[in-house]
Amino acid sequence: MANDKISPGMQQYLDVKAAYPDAFLLFRMGDFYELFYDDAVKAAQLLEISLTSRNKNADKPIPMAGVPYHSAQQYIDVLVEMGYKVAIAEQMEDPKKAVGVVKREVVQVITPGTAVDSTKPEAANNFLIALDSDGQQFGLSYMDLSTGEFYVTSLSDFAAVCSEIQNLKAKEVVLGFKPTEAEEAVLRKKMNLLLSYEEEKSQESQLLDDSLKALEYSAAAKLLQYIHQTQMRELSHLQKAVHYEIKDYLQMTYATKSSLDLLENARSGKKHGSLYWLLDDTKTAMGTRLLRTWIDRPLVNKDQILERQEIIQVFLDAFFERSDLTESLKGVYDIERLASRVSFGKANPKDLLQLGQTLDQVPLIKRLLENFASPSLEKLIQAIDPLPDLAALINAAIDPQAPASITEGGLIREGFDEKLDSYRKVMREGTSWIAEIEAKERQKSGITTLKIDYNRKDGYYFHVTNSNLSLVPEYFFRKATLKNSERFGTAELAKIEGQMLEAREESANLEYDIFMRIRSSVESYIQRLQELAKQLATVDVLQSLAVVAEKHHYVRPRFNHKHQIEIVQGRHAVVEKVMGVQEYIPNSIRLDSETMIQLITGPNMSGKSTYMRQLALTVIMAQMGSFVAAEAVELPLFDAIFTRIGAADDLISGQSTFMVEMMEANQAIKRASQSSLILFDELGRGTATYDGMALAQAIIEYIHEEVGAKTMFATHYHELTELSSSLTHLVNVHVATLEKDGEVTFLHKIAEGAADKSYGIHVAKIAGLPSSLLNRADRILYDLENSGANLPLKAKASLSAKEASQEQLSLFAVEDSHQELLNTLKQLDVTNLTPREAMNTLFDLKELL
Structure with missing residues (x-):
């Protein structure tokens, strides 16, 4: 990479770059951050900036690109969002005083998981994850560097690790162990994560508790070490690591959360159309983040749920008091992230003013x-600490009109510091003092043309022409002699001059020092600020849930230990908001303690999926403490929700819809307990009819006999409804339809019993397929139904797998005349055919056809 003859400056660049080979190195040179060699070529393309070269006349000019230092953050954001690391090398000494090459060092490495200074700040968390493994289990630790939140857990298998990484929406994972090739491929390629490696553990830290398991401690320690390596400073806002267990919350895989549109609409990737969109009436950034956490991690502890419900009820019952509370939260800034800016040494006067305004709102x-x-x-009121001392300090110290910069002056309030006030008085009144001295000395000396001038060499001086030299008082002292005049000074003028020059030079420095002292004082309050942030966020989320409950007429759910579901006139809360209350058709859902499985039949497009999702959302809202969309609700406490709703290929891992279906079904039946909720929609449709039906029946029977979870199973195989006669804990329900004069209307209403047919051709008609095609489909359907192809399930259920396979083949039975073709195909040794033989064989087969 280096040229034969390289300058000391470029050698310095290469030495620094060698320590950061996986990062773009932004090398500070004057007013620019410069990039060289491959970094420059790649950055010019990614950032759309000009690519130039250094030593243009050399045999091998060095590629170079640069960005202005004052606007560098926007370019850093682009690179980090694309998944790259950026190392920032600053000038560590004043270039004017430097001997030889200015000393430069990397002061911070910004990575996708450690970015905190984005020019596009978002309310959502940015979690950095660290993983460690002993070959059997995994330790997983994660942190949001912008808020200091720090968590750690242990997981039994790699699938659970991947699910947790996806749930946390992490962009970067720090690996403290050597993963297998398969594990690395999943993390890097399938999940598109930046992988960093950290073998060293941080030394003993007050943030880590000895009660953590060894693997958890190791993962958390390596995470801390990586943060120390990249941020290169002590960070006082990092919170103590909190141990958690996945089972402490309602368990849902990333696929489940995605299919239920919890935090974003799965189709658009936007907030609109998600449960988060529905419930978000928060007024603070901290509240918004906490609401996302509550949706992402509903509770399983009944007492904690009831605690939230009680407060929402209190807020609902007092409209005017709640309105005042909601209004007061609008003056609250993101003090969690303000605290982190203080810790990073990046807080400016505007940040402290926002902190002060927030603290003024707290009482x-x-x-x-x-x-x-x-x-x-x-309990909540007692936990809210107004921090009066800090509020008083900020209000007394920081000027309300202070600029964002900390080097330009104007930061500190008048009256806060005597010395600063005296400097300001000198600067403000110095000019008038000079004018007063000039008038006084003109009168005393009798020199009518006497005046005071200023230059950088002589400072302030009295200008006296040669004709008036005889009138100069004795206490004047000579400063300079010119051709036609002389310059004089006095002790009084020298004193004023000294004060004014000192004031001018020292005032800005003193303000800077005072501000740094104040910022250091604020840093000592960080832990109390973080606790206050948690309490304010909780108040914000609870008032938001109360506002939404009142607006949409939600009810308070009750919980039972009888393992029964009773939802009266329930609604899918999100769909209802999108459609409007008038258009939405509610449905009651009842599964008593004896009913385990509800088999739902009816046509596609009739509302089966919405009905199932309605139950899942009701459970999630109830267990996060929210009120729910219904007239009355009673539920058991669920420990997990498993879903298979909607069809999608997983193109990245090369898995078909059917494979994804089977994998998700496998997750559910292996991990579900009697306290889980399973929602399967059209399972088995990704394969041949009898294959799919056989699998669907076997899965239903397995859940019934082995799992015992509350289950909704929607299917277009209406033959499966016969299972209700043999499975005692299964009931049939169907989507009601109205059929008149050959026209079908879907009522979107769930009724007891089984559907009489599937109405697939009617759905095709609604979709607008040509009438000639639909008429042909009707004739084919009539022929199939009357040829016995559609055997009743009881008969099919008794068939062996071999017989079922033969029965399916009989639908497409081959004529005897094609037997020769089949025999030829059976005898082919495909693996050993040469290309020429394969071509000839293909011609022969075509002849047989």
Whole structure:
């Protein structure tokens, strides 16, 4: 990469770059960050900036590209969002005072998992994950560097690890062990993660508890070490690692959350059309993040759920008090991230003013909560710490009109620091003092033309022409002699001059020092600020859920230990909001303690999937503490939700719809317990009819006999409804239809019993297929139904696998005349055919046909 003759500056660049081979190196040179060699070529393309060269006349000019230092963040954001690392090398000494090459060092490495200064700040968390493994289990730790949140758990298998990574929406994973090739391929290629490696553990840290398992401790320690290596500073906002267990929350795979549109609409990838969109009436960035967490991780502890419900009920019952509380939250800034900016040493006066304004709101918020006069709120009220000392410090110190820059002055309030005030007085009044001295000395000396001038060499001086030299007082002292005049000074003028020059030079420095002291004081409050942020976020989410519940007429769900579901006139909350209350048709759902499986039949497009999703969303909303869309709801507490809803190929891993179906079905039947909820929609449709039907029946029977989970199984195989006669805990329901004069209307209403037919051709008609095609389909259907091809399930259920296979083949039975073709095909040794032989054989087969 290097040229034969290389300058000391470029050698310095190469030495630094050698330590960061996997990162773009932004090398500070004056007012620009420069990139060289391959970094320059690649960055010019990615960032759409000009590619130039250094030493243009040399045999091998060095490719070069640069970005202005004051706007570098936007370019850094682009690279990081694309999944790259960026190392920032700064000038560590003043170039004017440097001897030889200016000393430069990397001061920070910004990676997708550690980015905190984005020019496009988002409310959502940015989690960095670290993984460690002992070959049997995995330790997983994650942190949001912008808020300091820090968590750790252990997982039994790699599938659970992948699910947790997807749930956390991580972009970067730090590996503390050597993964297998298959594991690395999944993480890097299938999940599109930036993989970093960290073998070293940080030394003992107060953030890590000895009660953690060895693998958890190791993963968390390696995460801390990686953060230390990339950020190169001590960070006081990092919180103590919190141990959690997956089973402490309602378990859902990433595929389940995606199919239910919890945090984003699966089709658009946008917030609109998701449960998060429906429930988000938060007023603060902290509340928005916490709401996402609550949706992502509903509770399984009944007491914790009831605690949230109680507060929502209190807020619902007091409209005016809640309205005042909601309004007060609008003045709350993101103090979690403000605290991290203080910790990083990046907080500016505007940040502290926002912090001060937030702290000014806290006593009001606390008073408004007290006005509800509810015991349910006492714990929350007591936990809210207004930090009066910090609020007073910021209000007393920081000028409300302070600029964002910390080097330009104007940061500190008048009256906060005596010395600074004296400097400002000198700067403000110095000119008038000079004018006063000039007038006084003109009168005392009698020199009518006496005036005070200033230049950089002599400073302030009295200008006296030669004709007036005899009138100069004795206390004047000579500063300079010119051809026609002389310059004089006095002790008084020198004193004023000294004060003014000192004020001018020292005022900005003093302000900077005072601001740094204040920022350091704020840093000592970080832990209390983070705790306050948690409490304010909780208040925000609970008021948001109350507002949404009132707006959409949601009810408070009750929980039972009888393992029964009773939902009266339930609605799919998100679909209802999209469609409007008038158009949405509610459905009641009832599965008593004896009913395990609801088999749902009816045509596609009639609302089976919505009905199933309605139950899942009701459970999720209930277990996150929210009120729900229904007239009345009683539920058991579920430990997990498993779904297979919607069909999609997994193109990246090369898996078909049917393979994805089977894998998700396998996850459900292996991991579900009696306290789980399973939702299967049209399982088995990805293969041949009898294959699919056989699998669907076997899965239903397995869930019934072996798993015992509450299950909704929607199917277009209406023959499966015969199972209700042999499976005692299965009931049939169907989507009601209205058929008149050959026209079918789907009522989107669930009724008891089985559907009498599948109405597939009617769906095709609604979709607009040509009438001639539909008429032909009707004739084919009539022929099939009358030829006995559609055997009743009881008869099919008794067939052996071999007989079922033969029966399926009989639908497409071959004539005797084709037997020769079949025999020829059977005898072919395909693996050993040469290309020429294969071609000849193909011609022969065509002749036989």
